[in-house]
Amino acid sequence: MHQKEFRILVINPGSTSTKIGIFDNERPVFEKTIRHDTETIHQFDSVIDQYSFRKDTILEALDYEGINISKLSCVVGRGGLLRPIEGGTYGVNEAMLADLKTGYAGEHASNLGGILAYEIAEGLNIPSFIVDPVVVDEMDEIARISGVPEMERKSIFHALNQKAVARRVSKMLGKSYEALRLIVVHMGGGITVGVHKGGRVIDVNNGLHGEGPFSPERAGTVPIGDLVSMCFSGEYYADEVMKKLVGQGGLVAYLGTNDARTVEEMIESGNEKAELIYDAMAYQVAKEIGSASSVLYGQVDAIILTGGLAFGKDFVKKITDRVEWISDCIIQPGENELQALAEGGLRVLRNEEQAKEYPGAKASKGLQLD
Ligand SMILES: Nc1ncnc2c1ncn2[C@@H]1O[C@H](COP(=O)(O)OP(=O)(O)OP(=O)(O)O)[C@@H](O)[C@H]1O
Numbered sequence: 001m002h003q004k005e006f007r008i009l010v011i012n013p014g015s016t017s018t019k020i021g022i023f024d025n026e027r028p029v030f031e032k033t034i035r036h037d038t039e040t041i042h043q044f045d046s047v048i049d050q051y052s053f054r055k056d057t058i059l060e061a062l063d064y065e066g067i068n069i070s071k072l073s074c075v076v077g078r079g080g081l082l083r084p085i086e087g088g089t090y091g092v093n094e095a096m097l098a099d100l101k102t103g104y105a106g107e108h109a110s111n112l113g114g115i116l117a118y119e120i121a122e123g124l125n126i127p128s129f130i131v132d133p134v135v136v137d138e139m140d141e142i143a144r145i146s147g148v149p150e151m152e153r154k155s156i157f158h159a160l161n162q163k164a165v166a167r168r169v170s171k172m173l174g175k176s177y178e179a180l181r182l183i184v185v186h187m188g189g190g191i192t193v194g195v196h197k198g199g200r201v202i203d204v205n206n207g208l209h210g211e212g213p214f215s216p217e218r219a220g221t222v223p224i225g226d227l228v229s230m231c232f233s234g235e236y237y238a239d240e241v242m243k244k245l246v247g248q249g250g251l252v253a254y255l256g257t258n259d260a261r262t263v264e265e266m267i268e269s270g271n272e273k274a275e276l277i278y279d280a281m282a283y284q285v286a287k288e289i290g291s292a293s294s295v296l297y298g299q300v301d302a303i304i305l306t307g308g309l310a311f312g313k314d315f316v317k318k319i320t321d322r323v324e325w326i327s328d329c330i331i332q333p334g335e336n337e338l339q340a341l342a343e344g345g346l347r348v349l350r351n352e353e354q355a356k357e358y359p360g361a362k363a364s365k366g367l368q369l370d
Pocket residue numbers: 158187188189190191216258259260261262307308309310311312313334335
């Protein structure tokens with residue numbers, strides 16, 4: 001039987017770009033990365049203030065391509081720092097909009113995803129969704145214990161790409177995602193190592209707020225006593241310390257760049273410090289994988305390396321040399337987040353899955369965004 005065709009607009013707002021795509025069912029018919037220079041972004045005081053600018057930019061790009069948005073079936077955005085929720089596709093509701101707008105769990109460019117999806121969809125009288133936001137939380141209770149009762153470990157990670165890649169590899173292996181025990185390692189600007197079991201991510205490092213391996217621009221776990229001393233030294237404001245951990249940590253702090261390709265060039269030209277730091281980043285990723293394997297009692301069906309850094313063959317080898325005794329390593333470089341967003345929306349349009357309802361506190365009134 002001929003399958004019904006749905007046309008889906010997907011929106012993935014990043015800190016320096018807005019990626020958009022039009023999909024006819026699973027098939028991408030248009031994809032564009034709209035780059036925003038630092039000057040443009042810095043004229044806004046907060047992420048939410050960028051809303052009208054990003055919306056206009058998206059609509060102009062679609063108009064320029066001659067894409068008629070009245071033919072859309074739904075709009076899907078990347079979800080942001082919401083309340084902790086399980087993975088899946090969520091309909092954008094007022095409670096979600098309120099949390100995205102106030103930045104319930106902090107500022108993140110993806111907070112704009114749900115808002116933009118909703119605003120564009122509402123004008124067309126079609127549904128809007130988010131899929132697997134960074135706050136997907138399926139952690140086991142035991143994984144939440146930190147050692148300080150006032151501080152619970154949190155699940156903040158590259159849920160969208162981790163889940164999409166895990167599903168893709170499961171298909172490649174001829175098994176269902178739910179039947180496999182996987183360690184998925186997303187290595188981008190931040191690095192997160194997720195333990196996937198029974199279709200849930202039962203443990204993962206908080207890749208945004210200081211846990212796990214250091215990354216191109218984040219510090220990861222640091223010696224905690226020294227961090228406390230730094231905080232109370234009187235030399236730094238809180239936001240300065242935070243920047244050292246997120247944005248100006250990792251490769252940026254040691255080598256002045258967040259671009260692994262530049263680091264590789266430095267190593268080529270004999271820079272020994274660059275070599276040590278790059279080795280250390282791979283070493284920390286491998287250690288995190290080793291730790292994740294113990295969560296699965298060593299019974300790991302595959303270790304999957306993904307994200308931009310997985311394009312770096314030497315970097316990948318530095319990791320796999322240390323962990324391939326645990327399980328097979330499957331390399332899936334880059335990320336396919338637009339496709340993953342489209343597929344999440346499609347599963348609901350096709351009634352293969354029901355859209356989940358976001359559980360936050362209800363907003364009292366419709367939101368005024370313009
Ligand atoms: N061919 C390559 N070889 C080595 N490193 C690469 C290559 N391509 C990209 N990278 C590195 O990957 C990193 C960026 O990865 P990616 O694009 O996944 O991050 P992002 O999308 O900005 O952040 P995040 O994935 O954390 O949301 C950069 O350090 C970049 O230099």
